[in-house]
Amino acid sequence: MTRSVRAQVVGAVVLLLVVGLAVSAVLSYVVQYNDVDERVARELEQEVQEFETLASGPLNPVTGEPWQGVDEVLTTLVTTLAPEENQVLLGFVDGRLVTVQESTERIDFEDETAALADIVAFPAPGIGSTDTSQGRLAFAAVPVVDPADGRDALFVATYLVSDEYAEVTGTIRDRAVVYGAVVVVVAAVGWLLLGRLLAPLAALRDAAASIDDQDLSRRIDVEGRDEVSDLGRRFNAMLDRLESAFASQRDLLNDVGHELRTPVTIVRGHLDLLDADDPTDVRATRELVLDELDRMSRLVDDLITLAKSERPDFVRPGPVDVTVLTDEVLEKVSAVAPRSWRLDGLAAGTVLLDRERVTQALVQLAANAVTHTAPHDEIAIGSARVAGDDTGAGDRVLLWVRDTGPGVDPDDEEHIFRRFGRGTGEDRGSGTGLGLAIVQAIAVAHGGGVVLENAPGEGATFVLDLPWVPAGQPDEDLEVPHRPVDGPYPPEGPPDDGAYDLSLYRPPHGADGPRPDGAHR
Template sequence: MSRSASAGRRADVPGATTGAIPAYQRTLAHLTVRARLLTAVVVLSALTVMIAGGTAFALQAAETDERMDNSLSRAVAALRNIEAKGDEATKQPFSSVSDVLKQGVRGRIPGKNEGVFALLEGEAEWLPALETRSIRLEEDLELVAVLAQMDADTPAVPQTVSTSATQYRLIAVPVLIAGDPGLGLFVVAFDRSAEMSGLRSTFLTYSAVGLGALAVIAVVAWFVVGRLLRPIRLLRDTTRRITESDLSERITVTGKDDLSNLARTVNAMLDRLQRAFGSQRELLDDVGHELRTPLTIVRGHLELVDADDPDDVRATQALALDELDRMQRLVDDLMTLATADRPDFVRLAPTDVGRLTDDVHDKARGLGDRRWVVASRADVNVLLDAQRITQAWLQLLANAHRYSAPGSTVRLGSEVAGDRLLLWVRDEGPGVPADEADRIFERFHRGQADRISHGAGLGLPIVAAIAHAHHGRVFVEHPPANVGSGVVFVLDLPAVDLVDGEPQPVTEMVEYL
């Protein structure tokens, strides 16, 4: 099979190419939202008018047919009553079919659009008086021919017969008399077209009024839809004016509908973008500054090193390695913060908090000359990432070591308060100034001591990121004056999958937590 033939067959498959998209869908795709909504409103309104009108017409037509059928049924009942009573003149049963037909026709006074006559052996035999005739059935030869074909077995039920002249709703009653071989047919008929003409006229008027109403709906909907879509146009115009250097544009919001909520959501998104871009620029500036300083130091010392002086070479080597280590720590910290928003940043698992407390205490003793004390231990199992929590907890302990005097006491502990797990560190250092308490968890924010120790200001932000990844938080507070000096950092985490247990004191409890 050739490739061209195969391709030709694939092209014949419906939906195999974009050309198979229905024309109306392609047309709608090029319309504006306003035009689409207007089209939908007009189409739905037109369908409503058509369905309502069609249903009402059908119900009225059925009611009209039922009214005619009831009248025809009464005519049959009247004829049967005449047959039962017999001849009025002789007071004897009828002896001929013609007499029955004569009495039946004379006893029926036709109403509007109604006619009555009798046929005997297929020929018109009896007619009502001329002045009582509403319609002349005997003059419609097509109708007479249809009726002449009926026999004695024809059921006497209402039926519809159409001729070139009009449409009839009629009933034909066969009449037979013992001893008379003739077959009579008593016929009562309504001109159904004439009966329906008034109804059709009414619904033609309804159709004209419906078309006018659709035109009014289209005009009103055009303005209403335009007003409803105004927030969308404002959104479009605002987004066009937004640039990388200017994210200050906002949408003016009025009302409390869905589109107003959309505008508020977009404004909130722009706020987040503006903060994100600002943080990004600030991050790039700070990273550039932090990396530029060690690079400048290393470059300066390498340029001035005396290659013939072994001591100078060793000193420059040590300094360069120290600065490179500092840059490596900075890069590692930035990588940690960069991955903090990823779903796999933390991997939760059941963790023995009491054992974790002891492990962190053992690791903290290697930080330096301090009196490391476990003040409380929560002997519970909680769902958390033990490695990340250890990283955050040790960062707080390293922070306490940095700001406290040699030989001072640094306390750590774990406690359960309701459905929260509290992991805390308390030192006896100078504390955190009130104006910096809310900023110390921001990236690259450095207090005075940080500047002295050349810190990059990323330790506490990493702690905050780990707490946030656990759906918790980290905060700082100062103990009451009667408890002592220093500062307390608290990791406040949800106690997920908490196993029954109570925090057990080891050496001392910190009552104010």
């Protein structure tokens, strides 16, 4: 049987409280009893001292005459000394009670033979105790010696401590009632407070029980600023990520199934229609099948790259000279197709980037530009450093690919960065539809994004907008914000006044422009 955390916590608190209060009550009981015993002992010693002071003189303080035996000493002084409440003064001669003096008549000593026998047998001087019909009786005994009288005499001061003990017991009983009320109040308040504090946990449990892979939309209503509330908020954030991941997974499976079905259908159709006795048909079908298999292979490779983009080690930043990187990319892509390749600008400095991934992204953008341009159209590669603004944003490094092709249809701007997103009228066989999604994933993994500057009919510029992280900064100081791979970047879109005026970074001395070292391409 499952026990709730609420009941377990309240039970533990109540148990600890009961144990603590019980220990406190027992210690208080022991301390108060000891205090009673010490106070009674002091009062008995005081009575004995007063008796010894009066009896030590040679004359009777009442008559002024010399003492006439131990009988006179006991009778005179026992009746002279005034006992306080619960005190009784006794005098014994040869073991026989000869005089009694008490403030209130509580004990009939003639009937207390056992108590009297204990007192007489006690080795005086000293303090002891005995039991009577009225309770515990403490006593202090001192012998009375008269050289002229050879009999054994004894003075005894007694104190009935049962009333004192009863008062202590009553105090402890009253305290136990108060303690019980405190325990009840603490249990009730603790139950209510824990119910409120643990409400997010209960909601989290119910939400977790109701969640399956078909419905991840449920969220927990969270209030407060304590750790449990923070757990609820983090759980909601986890559900957001799970819902996004599941949705992305479903979309991926649907898209992959759709994309792979086409080449499979094409291959199957041509194989069904293949005339095995016709060498020309066999050769043409073979070339088509190999082409479709190559396309499927490229699709699988791109899908693997996108799957890796969710891993923390997708990018491995290291010191990269932006000037050298820009030159290398331009040199690599300039041999892809006969285009008018240009250097648009060069940023100077060394930053932390993943050289291979950034090169992969720029090469992909250049390949897209080649696809959408004609021979001798202009394609430019460039880089620039942008200073931070007053909002606290740090410096940025921009790396872009610009072309003079037809540009991007405005209706396609929102979905071309998504998986298998293609522009209107784009040939499905021209690519996997994953190139720009991979570029976006690489930019996001660096803590940046991709910005499209589109001029339909005149060309398009794709900009990698990445944080400028100096190469000397420790890796642990890097903070890469999480952004969704799909969708526009920045999330709210570029400002109306133009987020990146790349003309500021294009060289003023001709299309190729000067290099930072003064040379020209």
